[in-house]
Amino acid sequence: MSRAVLSAGSNVGDSLGYLRSVVEAFADELVAVSSVYATPPWGGVEQDDFLNVTLLVEGPGTARDFFERGVELEQAAQRTRDIRWGPRTLDVDVISVVTDGRVVVDDDPTLTLPHPRAAERAFVLVPWLEADPDATLWTPAGERPVRELVAELDPAERDAVRVVGRLETGGRA
Ligand SMILES: Nc1ncnc2c1ncn2[C@@H]1O[C@H](COP(=O)(O)OP(=O)(O)OP(=O)(O)O)[C@@H](O)[C@H]1O
Ligand SMILES: Nc1nc2c(c(=O)[nH]1)N=C(CO)CN2
Numbered sequence: 001m002s003r004a005v006l007s008a009g010s011n012v013g014d015s016l017g018y019l020r021s022v023v024e025a026f027a028d029e030l031v032a033v034s035s036v037y038a039t040p041p042w043g044g045v046e047q048d049d050f051l052n053v054t055l056l057v058e059g060p061g062t063a064r065d066f067f068e069r070g071v072e073l074e075q076a077a078q079r080t081r082d083i084r085w086g087p088r089t090l091d092v093d094v095i096s097v098v099t100d101g102r103v104v105v106d107d108d109p110t111l112t113l114p115h116p117r118a119a120e121r122a123f124v125l126v127p128w129l130e131a132d133p134d135a136t137l138w139t140p141a142g143e144r145p146v147r148e149l150v151a152e153l154d155p156a157e158r159d160a161v162r163v164v165g166r167l168e169t170g171g172r173a
Pocket of ligand 1: 081083084085086091092093094095108109110111112113114115116117
């Protein structure tokens with residue numbers, strides 16, 4: 001049994017529809033879902049703002065299973081990978097996974113866990129904290145409450161991430 005934190009983002013095409021496709025695909029495993037946030041682009045590439053959402057999901061299977069389902073959803077959104085940290089129809093990142101009560105820590109480049117850049121990203125941390133106020137993130141410096149990581153973000157970055165709506169979950173989260 002695994003519990004995973006997934007971050008979905010989009011800034012090309014029907015962004016809200018792509019995020020909805022992720023929530024629908026995980027509907028039966030949804031534990032919680034954040035609001036939808038509009039977020040300035042992270043990573044230095046000039047591009048449109050993103051919409052981001054964070055999901056907590058729980059189900060049988062491994063971290064790799066969640067990752068592969070995310071890749072399938074990216075493919076269904078005709079996601080292309082042109083520029084690193086550049087525009088995309090849909091990105092599904094696996095942020096953190098707990099399997100059988102243990103945090104999965106893995107430096108495999110195909111699926112690095114926890115996601116190595118999560119602690120720096122307001123667009124991941126702020127929605128995650130909303131969905132799970134008691135969340136913690138394993139970092140090389142130890143287990144950190146997400147609440148503290150959010151408090152340590154650059155205030156301008158934290159404040160630039162704003163709620164723009166909610167996705168329908170059919171009452172499942
Ligand atoms: N935890 C993870 N979640 C999703 N992809 C990962 C993870 N760890 C490693 N990857 C790998 O990262 C590669 C690049 O993914 P992608 O193009 O989505 O990166 P990105 O979104 O531009 O950047 P970032 O990895 O910083 O979010 C993928 O081929 C994927 O295998
Ligand atoms: N705000 C925000 N910025 C990003 C995002 C994202 O989802 N949200 N995804 C990226 C792809 O690597 C690069 N930059």
